[in-house]
Amino acid sequence: MGSILEVRDVSHRFGGLQVLKGVSFDVAPGSITGLIGPNGAGKSTLFNIISGFLTPSVGDIVFLGQTTTDRGIAARSRAGLQRTFQTPQVFRDLTVRENLVAGCHMRGRTGVLEAFFGLPNVRREMADARRRADEIIERFDLGPWREIPAGELPAGRQRMVELARAVMCEPKLLCLDEPSSGLSTTEVQTLMETLERLNADGMTVLLVSHDMKLMEVTSMVHALCFGEIIASGSLHAMRESPRVREAYLGT
Amino acid sequence: MTLTLLVQSVLAGLTNGFVYGLIGLGIAVVFRGARIINAMQGDLALIGSVVAYLIAVSLGLPMILGFLLGVVAGGVTGFLVDRLMIRPTAKRRGTEDSFLLVTLGGAFAVSATVLLYFGRDSYVLPGIGGNAMVDVFDAAMRVHAIWLIVISTGVVLALRWFYAKTAIGQAMLAASIDPEGALTLGINVGWMRTMTLALGGLVGGLAGVLVAPLINIQYEMGLLLTLKGFAAAILGGLTSPFGAIFGGVILGLVEALAVVTISSGYKDVVAMTLLIAIMIAMPQGLFGRRGRLGG
Amino acid sequence: MTVSPDTQRARAWTWAITAAGLVVWAALPWFLSRGTIDILVFAGLYTIAGLGVSFLLGQCGIVSLAQSGFYGIGAYAAAYGTTALGLPIPVGIIAGMVVSGAIAAAVGIPVLRLSGHFLALATLALAIIAHVLFLELEWLTGGTLGIGGIPRIALFGFTFSTPFRFYYLVWPCAFALILFYTLLLNSRTGIALRAMRDAPAAAAVAGIPITSLKVRIFVLSAAVGSLAGSLFAHYVSFISVDSFAIDRAISFLLIAVLGGVRSIPGTIAGALFVTAAPNYLSRLGDIHPILFAVALIVAVIFLPGGFGGFVSSTWRRLTAGPRPSATGGP
Ligand SMILES: Nc1ncnc2c1ncn2[C@@H]1O[C@H](COP(=O)(O)OP(=O)(O)OP(=O)(O)O)[C@@H](O)[C@H]1O
Ligand SMILES: [Mg+2]
Numbered sequence: 058m059g060s061i062l063e064v065r066d067v068s069h070r071f072g073g074l075q076v077l078k079g080v081s082f083d084v085a086p087g088s089i090t091g092l093i094g095p096n097g098a099g100k101s102t103l104f105n106i107i108s109g110f111l112t113p114s115v116g117d118i119v120f121l122g123q124t125t126t127d128r129g130i131a132a133r134s135r136a137g138l139q140r141t142f143q144t145p146q147v148f149r150d151l152t153v154r155e156n157l158v159a160g161c162h163m164r165g166r167t168g169v170l171e172a173f174f175g176l177p178n179v180r181r182e183m184a185d186a187r188r189r190a191d192e193i194i195e196r197f198d199l200g201p202w203r204e205i206p207a208g209e210l211p212a213g214r215q216r217m218v219e220l221a222r223a224v225m226c227e228p229k230l231l232c233l234d235e236p237s238s239g240l241s242t243t244e245v246q247t248l249m250e251t252l253e254r255l256n257a258d259g260m261t262v263l264l265v266s267h268d269m270k271l272m273e274v275t276s277m278v279h280a281l282c283f284g285e286i287i288a289s290g291s292l293h294a295m296r297e298s299p300r301v302r303e304a305y306l307g308t
Numbered sequence: 309m310t311l312t313l314l315v316q317s318v319l320a321g322l323t324n325g326f327v328y329g330l331i332g333l334g335i336a337v338v339f340r341g342a343r344i345i346n347a348m349q350g351d352l353a354l355i356g357s358v359v360a361y362l363i364a365v366s367l368g369l370p371m372i373l374g375f376l377l378g379v380v381a382g383g384v385t386g387f388l389v390d391r392l393m394i395r396p397t398a399k400r401r402g403t404e405d406s407f408l409l410v411t412l413g414g415a416f417a418v419s420a421t422v423l424l425y426f427g428r429d430s431y432v433l434p435g436i437g438g439n440a441m442v443d444v445f446d447a448a449m450r451v452h453a454i455w456l457i458v459i460s461t462g463v464v465l466a467l468r469w470f471y472a473k474t475a476i477g478q479a480m481l482a483a484s485i486d487p488e489g490a491l492t493l494g495i496n497v498g499w500m501r502t503m504t505l506a507l508g509g510l511v512g513g514l515a516g517v518l519v520a521p522l523i524n525i526q527y528e529m530g531l532l533l534t535l536k537g538f539a540a541a542i543l544g545g546l547t548s549p550f551g552a553i554f555g556g557v558i559l560g561l562v563e564a565l566a567v568v569t570i571s572s573g574y575k576d577v578v579a580m581t582l583l584i585a586i587m588i589a590m591p592q593g594l595f596g597r598r599g600r601l602g603g
Numbered sequence: 604m605t606v607s608p609d610t611q612r613a614r615a616w617t618w619a620i621t622a623a624g625l626v627v628w629a630a631l632p633w634f635l636s637r638g639t640i641d642i643l644v645f646a647g648l649y650t651i652a653g654l655g656v657s658f659l660l661g662q663c664g665i666v667s668l669a670q671s672g673f674y675g676i677g678a679y680a681a682a683y684g685t686t687a688l689g690l691p692i693p694v695g696i697i698a699g700m701v702v703s704g705a706i707a708a709a710v711g712i713p714v715l716r717l718s719g720h721f722l723a724l725a726t727l728a729l730a731i732i733a734h735v736l737f738l739e740l741e742w743l744t745g746g747t748l749g750i751g752g753i754p755r756i757a758l759f760g761f762t763f764s765t766p767f768r769f770y771y772l773v774w775p776c777a778f779a780l781i782l783f784y785t786l787l788l789n790s791r792t793g794i795a796l797r798a799m800r801d802a803p804a805a806a807a808v809a810g811i812p813i814t815s816l817k818v819r820i821f822v823l824s825a826a827v828g829s830l831a832g833s834l835f836a837h838y839v840s841f842i843s844v845d846s847f848a849i850d851r852a853i854s855f856l857l858i859a860v861l862g863g864v865r866s867i868p869g870t871i872a873g874a875l876f877v878t879a880a881p882n883y884l885s886r887l888g889d890i891h892p893i894l895f896a897v898a899l900i901v902a903v904i905f906l907p908g909g910f911g912g913f914v915s916s917t918w919r920r921l922t923a924g925p926r927p928s929a930t931g932g933p
Contacts, residue, residue, distance in 0.1 A: 108808065130807040139808060146805035148798040158791060159798035163810030165791050169819040172790035173783045179790050186791060208801075222809065345724070396904045405666055406903050408723055409860065413899035416853065420892035531849060535731065538724055573739045580728035587721050588713045 059122070061086040061230050061261050062107070062138075067116030068284075069102055076102045077113070078284040084230065089252060089262040091272045093295065094281035095304055100265045101143055103281070104234050107263075108140045109133045121229065135163050137229035141236060145215040149208025153199055153218055156207050157190035158183075160222035190225065197221040197251065212239040217248075224255065231255070232263045237271045249274050269296075280304065316447040317564040323453040323522060325560020326460050330515035331537025332544065332552035333463065334508045340547040341480045341504030347411040348389060349512050350533030351418035356382040356516025357525045358422060361433050371434065375517045382513015383506050389414055390505035395498070415530055422527040435521030456518045460553060463514065467549040480504055532576065539583035613918075632770050640766040642878050644838060647773035649874040652831035653858035654780050654867070655824030660856075661864030662788065662796045663817050665715065666723035670855040672733030673703040673825040675847030677832025682750040682842055683743055692756055696833040700826040707825035711818040730852045737844045749843025756837045769838050776834065777871070780827060784867050796820065828855075857895070861902050862909050869911015876910075 060083035069077040076099045084090045094100050105111040107118055109130040117126045125133055148156050165186070167179045194203055197217055202210060207218050216236055223231055237245045245268065252274050256262055266272060269292075278295050280288040282304040288295060295301050331349050338346040346352075356378040364374030393410045402410070435452030442449055471477040482490040483500035490497055523529070537552075540559050544551020559579060566578035632640050652674050659665040677699040684695025714725045737744050744750065755764045756772065763769045787793050799806035799813050807813060836842050854877050862873025880898075884891035906913060 110804070131810045131812055134808050134810040142805065146802040148801040148805065150801050151794065151797055155794050156798075159794045159806070159811070160809045162791065162795045162798075167791065169787070169792055169816070169823060172792040173787045173823065175783070175786035175790075179786075183791055219805070222805075226810065393900060393904070400904060400907065402903070402907075405660075405664070405723065406907065408666065409856075409903045410900050412853070413896050413903065415896075416850075416899065417893055417896035420896055424889050424893065531727075532731065535724065535728060542721075571739075574735065577732050577735050580732045583728045584710075584714060584725050587717055587725055 060084055060119075061121060062263065063117075063119040064103070064107070065117045065119060067103065067106060067113045067118070069099070069106060069111065069113045069115075076284050077106075079116070080281065080284065080286055081116075082279050082286060082289065084261060084263055085277070086261055087256070087259065088277055089256050089264060089275045091275035091278040091292065092263065092265045092281060093267070093272065093278060093301075098281045099284045100281055101234055104140060104232055104265060107232060108138060131163070134226070134228075137227075138232070139223040139226065139228035139230070140232040141216070141219045141223055141234055143234040143238075145212060145219045147207035147210075147215045147218050147222075150206055152204050153202045153207055153210075154187065154190045154194060154204065156218055156222050157193055157225050158186045160225035161186060161189065164226060193221050193225055197224075198247075213241065213244050216240065217244075220248075220251070224260075228260065230261045230263060232265075234265045235267070236264070237266055237268045245271055312446045313568065315445045317568045318561065319444060319447055319449045319453075320567075321561040321564025322557060323449075323456065323560070324563060325540075325557035326453075326457050326553065327515070327519050327522065327556070328533075328536045328540040328559050329553035329556025330456075330460050330463075330511065330518065331533050332540030332556050333460070333467070333537075333549050334511040334515060335534075335537050335541040336544070336547055336549055336552040337467065337511055338504055338508035339541070341484045341507070342394070342501045343484055344394065344407045345411070345538070346389070346505070346508055347408055347534055348385075348414045348418065348530070349508065349537055350535075351415045351530035352382045352385055352509050352512025353516035353519060353533055354418060354422060354525070354527070354530045355385050356513030357433060357520035358426065358516075359513075360517045360520060361431050361525060364433065365431075374433075378517040378520075379510055379513040382516060383510035385418075386509020386512065387502060387506040389509070390502045394501065394505060398501075415534065419527050419530050426527060428527065430524035430526035431520075432524060433517070433520035450522070452521050456522070459514075459518060463511065464549045464553055476503070480507075535583065536579055539579065539586060542583075543586050628774065632767050637766055640770055642882055643875075644766050644769050644773055646871070646874045646878040647770070647777045648831050648835050648838070649854070649858055649878055650777040650871050651773070651780055651834070652828045653855050653862065653870045653874050653877075654777075654784055655827040656855045657859035657862060657864050657870045657873070658784055658788075658867070659820060659824050660859050661866075662793065662800060663820050664800050665726075665817060665821065666856070667726045667821070667824065668723060668849075668852040668856060669707075669726040669729040669733070670824070670828045671847050671849065671852035672730050673707065673828035674832035674835070674851065674855075675733055675737050675844075676703045676706070677829030677834075678836040678842050678846070679737070679744050679750070679832075680829070681833035681836040682753045685754050686750060686752055692754065692837065696830065699829040699833050703825040703829035704822045707822045708818060711821040712814075715817045715821060716814055727849070727852070730849055734844070734848055737847055744844060747844055749841060751841040753836050753840045753842065755840065756834075763838075773834055773838070776830070781867055781870070788867065792816070853899075857899050857902075860899065860909060861906075863906075863911030863913070863915075865908060866911020866915055869909050869914070872910040872914075 062084040064080055064082050067077055067080045068075070080103060092100055092103070102111065106113045109128060112126065117124050119125065120133065120136060120138055125136070148159055151159060165182055167182050172179050194200055197220070199217060199221060202214065207215060210218065216239065220233070220236060237248055240248060249271060252262060264271070264275060272278060272292050275292055278290065278292050279286050280295055280301045287300050287304060288298045331353060334349045334352065335346060338344055359381040360374040360378030363369050363377055364371045389411070393414055394407065397406050397410050435450060436455040437451030440451040442451060442454065471481060479490070479495045480500045480503060482493065483495050483497040487497045536559060537556070540556035541552045543555025543558060544553070559582060562582055563575050563579050567575055570578070652670055656667050656670050659667050680699030680702060681692070681695040684690040684698055685692060710729060714722065717725055738746055755762050757763070763772045795806070795811045795816060798809065799811055799816070803813060858870060858873035858877050861876055862869035862871070881891045881895070884894055902909065908916065
């Protein structure tokens with residue numbers, strides 16, 4: 058199989074501001090691919106285009122060999138694409154476990170009327186979802202906060218909840234926007250181990266981050282600067298690349 | 309359908325359209341300056357017209373005094389609405405819905421108060437130029453209706469000038485577009501909102517005194533006026549004074565057309581359907597650009 | 604899964620209070636005047652209609668002022684179905700619910716894409732349209748003259764003809780609906796609804812079909828409103844367009860807001876207030892509509908959680924032990 062995700066010549070403008078200028082790259086299946094770039098480079102905008110929050114002015118997104126540029130957010134996530142947000146978006150009033158149950162909503166089959174009358178299949182499905190949520194909660198060490206509204210957790214923990222929720226429906230591609238910001242050094246270490254474990258289980262990850270430490274888990278990195286890919290290669294190659302250094306350090 | 313009948317209904321539609329436009333103007337002023345939909349706008353007009361009626365007809369004082377005090381009453385109510393309802397809601401971090409709900413509550417309170425003191429009867433105020441008519445292509449038009457159109461247009465131009473040229477007008481806009489930025493510039497954002505609501509109240513009161521000679525003043529008139537004014541305002545882009553009048557005229561003409569082609573009973577059905585259709589067909593054009601979702 | 608002793612204790616209390624409440628409920632009519640029971644019957648009808656509005660607002664963030672329209676459709680379906688078409692009573696009731704649901708779906712699909720105040724005003728516009736149609740479609744509704752002679756509901760030869768009897772019909776319906784709505788709230792669907800209320804962007808990523816779920820809940824709410832309207836028609840046996848004006852839509856919304864939109868049983872409190880208060884306030888003269896409006900304003904500003912929110916937060920404080928700290932590590 059070729060790539061799991063292809064970004065093809067994507068350009069985007071907000072009014073007069075050209076944020077992305079013909080960005081193209083592929084994400085290989087089974088890889089952890091990184092996307093780095095200075096503030097305002099257009100990384101989050103690209104994520105919004107990949108996940109369906111924005112339609113690019115020009116260009117296409119191909120996911121699992123199918124052009125998905127015009128498909129909705131939910132349709133993409135049903136196809137196996139999950140993302141997190143730069144500012145963590147947990148369901149604040151829901152407990153951690155309910156957050157995870159909501160995360161795999163698309164796997165459910167029962168409808169509103171069945172739930173209204175409390176039919177047995179609804180209960181069965183709920184029990185299954187809970188069980189699965191509990192498994193993931195254990196894997197992400199969130200046990201002590203299971204019954205606590207996610208909005209009451211500190212930001213770092215909210216990120217873990219968001220990540221755990223994204224993993225609930227076993228996505229084929231997981232896109233993470235700055236997952237390590239607000240995390241302590243030990244938490245970053247845990248995050249890296251978690252990502253490597255998920256990757257070993259076959260999940261492909263696309264990672265946006267400033268954090269060069271976190272980037273060590275990647276096998277391939279693309280550097281985005283002012284809406285253009287200026288370099289691609291291993292993290293080591295990026296560190297050596299004069300263009301990347303210039304973009305980051307301005308020297 | 310004869311030509312006269314057509315002209316007649318177009319004229320009626322035009323007049324009504326300016327009425328809706330005036331209400332929409334108040335809604336646009338308040339939305340522009342405070343990001344709140346004021347569901348009391350029609351009831352502010354009710355207050356204006358009731359005050360004008362009390363002074364000019366019940367007390368028999370000069371008409372012009374009634375007009376002026378009617379407008380002022382609208383402004384004062386707008387001020388009170390901010391102080392008694394909007395400000396406490398904002399303090400408790402009310403949502404978009406809570407602002408709408410409190411102003412809806414205010415609308416019912418006004419309507420119930422008028423019901424209590426005026427009963428279910430309806431009243432008519434004498435217009436400018438009395439009941440004099442002018443001929444337009446064989447069809448008749450009230451002189452007052454012409455005044456309504458002239459004054460509304462004047463108000464729109466005045467508002468344009470106010471927002472574009474005066475310091476306070478600009479401060480009001482700044483306070484609503486970027487409250488934090490305005491605060492750092494030393495603009496008193498809370499006070500600007502109060503001014504905005506008072507200004508919306510003045511426009512509402514003015515709408516009331518101008519409308520009262522054309523339609524019956526009655527305790528229930530506020531809500532429907534609000535809705536039609538809202539339709540006018542969103543048709544015109546929700547923040548634009550000129551747009552509100554323009555939207556009102558379109559709504560009035562469509563209604564007039566519905567009256568001659570369907571039946572007068574269905575006038576409101578047509579207007580409300582149009583309102584819903586506008587909201588669905590152009591939801592983004594109304595707010596300008598879309599809010600940022602992701603990232 | 605283990606249940607903490609706190610949760611167990613809270614559950615035991617909830618059951619005890621519910622049981623005690625039911626005993627009081629069952630005994631109440633024996634001690635009350637006909638007029639008071641009549642008010643309680645209306646409180647039951649309004650609880651049913653208000654439940655739909657409350658759930659929509661609290662769980663989906665949809666302000667619906669269209670409920671008076673669906674209430675009217677239910678009433679006219681019951682009236683026209685039984686008097687003009689001679690249909691059996693349940694057929695009329697179900698027809699009303701189906702028609703209401705269909706209209707809600709047809710209108711909801713475009714309208715529910717709107718947000719916030721747009722949506723609220725769109726539903727208000729719908730209520731106005733419904734009211735005008737009730738007035739104009741005289742062949743169906745009797746216009747201002749209304750429809751009389753609507754038969755009473757009878758079950759196994761027992762006719763629910765008096766307020767006393769109807770009390771024992773309407774309240775079990777209301778309780779059943781409270782139970783159903785609670786089941787819905789705690790189901791996967793309910794979790795999805797609350798999720799999209801908290802963070803719509805993340806809910807979309809989780810694959811929650813936001814608009815379609817909202818439409819379904821709107822349809823459900825319309826059907827429930829229609830049921831209330833049908834019961835109302837069979838209770839009073841004469842209906843006219845006055846019962847389905849905008850002020851009815853507003854009382855339903857008031858019920859939801861006063862009762863607390865996040866609290867399902869709170870709707871009962873809201874409905875009791877809205878039906879009983881005018882009766883007691885009317886001693887003060889015609890001032891009661893004003894006080895009503897002021898009550899809405901005060902509730903929105905000072906009691907955003909409504910009666911239900913107030914009770915449940917107090918309740919939680921009384922029953923819950925100390926929580927594990929949100930920040931502490933394992
Ligand atoms: N909705 C929007 N409207 C207008 N401009 C926007 C919008 N969203 C982003 N931008 C602009 O686009 C540019 C790229 O933003 P983006 O958030 O994609 O950058 P980023 O690479 O994620 O930066 P950061 O590292 O700060 O997260 C910025 O200049 C930003 O101001
Ligand atoms: Mg970013």
